[in-house]
Amino acid sequence: SAPQLGVPLRVFAAELSEERCLRYPPELRREHRVRPFPLRVLVNPALRVLDSRLVVAPEGCASLQGFSAFVPRHWAVHVSGVDENGEPVSWEATGWAARIIQHEMDHLDGILYIDRMDTRTFTNVNWMEFVD
Known part of the structure; x- marks a missing residue:
C-alpha cells in the first residue's frame, strides 16, 4: 500500500503468484x-463486506517483518475503485484474496494486523533459530 511506502495516497497493489501460494x-x-x-492496482478503493462470517488465519506484514498472529477477517468482500489508468475496477473476492484486500485496506486507514490480532497468538516466526 502507498502508506507503507510513505506516500499519503489511498492506493494499493496486490498480487498472489502460484509460486507464493505453494x-x-x-x-x-x-x-x-x-x-x-x-497484479491488481486500486486507487481510492471502497470496500463492502459480502459475507460477514469471520475466519481466523495467520497473517504477517512487511511493516512488521519476522512476526505473525492470527487475525479474524471477513470471508468475502467486494472492492471497487479505479486502476492506475483511471479506469473503473471492481473485484469480488473470497478466502485468502478477501483477506489480502482487507489487510491492504487497513493500511490505507493506518491500521496494522496487530490492531486486529488475537494477542495470544502473536509470535516471532523465527523463534526456533534462538533455541539450542
Whole structure:
C-alpha cells in the first residue's frame, strides 16, 4: 500500500503468484481458498463486506517483518475503485484474496494486523533459530 511506502495516497497493489501460494501449507491453502490472482492496482478503493462470517488465519506484514498472529477477517468482500489508468475496477473476492484486500485496506486507514490480532497468538516466526 502507498502508506507503507510513505506516500499519503489511498492506493494499493496486490498480487498472489502460484509460486507464493505453494509456500503455504496444503491444509491452509484448502481451508482458506488460497488461489493465485494477477497484479491488481486500486486507487481510492471502497470496500463492502459480502459475507460477514469471520475466519481466523495467520497473517504477517512487511511493516512488521519476522512476526505473525492470527487475525479474524471477513470471508468475502467486494472492492471497487479505479486502476492506475483511471479506469473503473471492481473485484469480488473470497478466502485468502478477501483477506489480502482487507489487510491492504487497513493500511490505507493506518491500521496494522496487530490492531486486529488475537494477542495470544502473536509470535516471532523465527523463534526456533534462538533455541539450542
